[in-house]
Amino acid sequence: MDKIYSLLQKLSNRYASKWLVLLFDSCIIAFTFFVAYLIRYNFVLDFDFSMFLKQIPFVVLAGIISFILVNSHKGVVRFTGFKDVVNIIIGINILATILIVTTYISRKYNYNNVFDIAGSIIYIHLLLNMFFLIGAKFSIKAIYRTLITENESENDNKSIVLIYGAGDSGIITYNAISNDAKNDIDVFGFVDDNERKSGKKINLLNVYHPSNITKEFIDKHHIDSVIISIQNIEATRLLQITSKLFALNLKVKIVPAVKTWIDGDLSIGQIKDINIEDLLGREPININNPILIDEYSNRVILITGAAGSIGSELVRKLCVFNFSKLILIDSAESPLYDLQQELSRKGIQNVVPIIADIRNNVRLDSIFNCHKPEIIFHAAAYKHVPLMEQNPYEAVSVNVRGTKNVLYLSKKHSVDKFILISTDKAVNPTNVMGATKRIAEMLICCQQNSTAKTKFIITRFGNVLGSNGSVIPLFKKQIEAGGPLTVTHKDIIRYFMTIPEASLLVLEAAAMGLGHEIFVFDMGKPIKIHDLAMNMITLSGLKFPSEIDIKFIGLRPGEKIFEELLIEGEHTKPTYNDKIMIAKCKPVSVEVTKTLIEELCLLSSTSQNIEIVSKIKDIVAEYSPNNSTYDVLN
Known part of the structure; x- marks a missing residue:
């Protein structure tokens, strides 16, 4: 097993040639053609074996043409998914169609018995191809994942996550995670605020309502992060969700918009962290001081x-x-x-x-x-x-x-x-x-x-995030209105902390x-308001400047570029x-x-x-x- 794992580790960063995949699929076509003959003749070898041998090259050639037409040989076997299955099925049907057409022409014009294949054999061959080709791809994928994940799990701790959003985007996110054999993520289930989805199952995983995600639930199932996978989510909704999740001490990640996916497919590397620290530019402050009780x-x-x-x-x-x-x-x-x-x-x-x-x-x-x-x-x-x-x-x-x-x-x-x-x-x-x-x-x-x-x-x-009249609520309103975000000066910088942090420190x-x-x-490091605006745009799942822009309006009366915390002396x-x-x-x-x-x-x-x-x-x-x-x- 260790030798197999070592070999897989060496090959994990390499992919099989598309021609090797085509050769593998062609071999399966030849094998299933033989099995189709056996089934047709009740597993008795009393058919014209020489004719069978003549027909195999033609069938394999027709199969190669079919697979090249649908590009099924270009798929990465270890990442076989729904689209790959569809391509295989289309390719198999093209193959069956070629065989039916050539059989019809051969019989009508009495051209050549090599192209005359019994209809029952063609349909048996079609069904066998579906079973063997699709089954072989998923079997290889399962074996690869099992060997890799079992060996890696001995050394690495899996991150148990929930996917927020049980729609198409959530399912695609789950598939992206599942298709990455070397990921360190274990999906526990889905979260969706649609009451009709609550209690249902997707890919054998439960769908939970947000009200079920409590501190007790998180602790019981050892969940440590949530991936938000909702397309076109509004900024206010995103901030509402993340604030609740942060309150449960969960890490939050977000799936980018579909149009940013590479070649239309989501990869696990595109799922990014989303943290309030991105806005603060520093670690949050927590205080637990028994002196305060007295x-x-x-x-x-x-x-x-x-x-x-x-x-x-x-x-x-x-x-x-x-x-x-x-x-x-x-x-x-x-x-x-x-x-x-x-x-x-x-x-x-x-x-x-x-x-x-x-x-x-x-x-x-x-x-x-x-x-x-x-x-x-x-x-x-x-x-x-x-x-x-x-x-x-x-x-x-x-x-x-x-x-x-x-x-x-x-x-x-x-x-x-x-x-x-x-x-x-x-x-x-x-x-x-x-x-x-x-x-x-x-x-x-x-x-x-x-x-x-x-x-x-x-x-x-200094400034507190989210206070009445502060820059964060202003940016949120401007984002909701479609922009632009207004910044007084490109170089203006401010200290920031959250309202709860400031209040805790006052009490302390x-x-x-x-x-x-x-x-x-x-207050940590001062951050540029321009950078904060950019972070807010990113947090909202929008792109700068194509979807929302930033406008510089000039310093307001009495405003300065930099604010200090200490007076001289x-x-x-x-x-x-x-x-x-x-x-x-x-x-x-x-x-x-x-x-x-x-x-x-x-x-x-x-x-x-x-x-x-x-x-x-x-x-x-x-x-x-x-x-x-x-x-x-x-």
């Missing part, structure tokens, strides 16, 4: 901006802890209601949703008095750069005045910890939004010498914070979590800064935009307006 259990926790992207994810992450009370503050009624209903469906208790505006100090004070929060996550902010460029008063009112209100009430009511959710746009800001977030940070830094009980902590990170940093620190998250140190770095607040002139911030907050809504931005620039020395109407202040 930090958040039996505590009264308040979250501002609770219905936003980060705020709502913080809520979800905190729900795994046994908190005493969770107070959710947001001015957006509908998103807060949706969040409340989500928590209600999950049976989460002790959640208090409150419609309130952080700019209303009296309202906030009454909330603090009533609920006595111990930990505050301040996620409420205006964050859209272009809008804040046009509305600096609103940016100041929420990002500065609102933060100031929550901060001073935290001191007044002796809150244990106040955690500010900041952004990399606050570092050397070039826009109003970033500058107002930097002022929010400076408000925290002004508390360095405070004797208050409250520990003030800043968490700072808050737990380790002792006060007056800035926690900077390891901030020096980081490692923490026990290698994904979180710690920096001390850059020293500020407390009294001067407080006075300037008070003056900024006293500006009315009737103030000119340039006046407001000028005040902002007086506070944030490193603020340098870029590509906007405020450039004159430089």
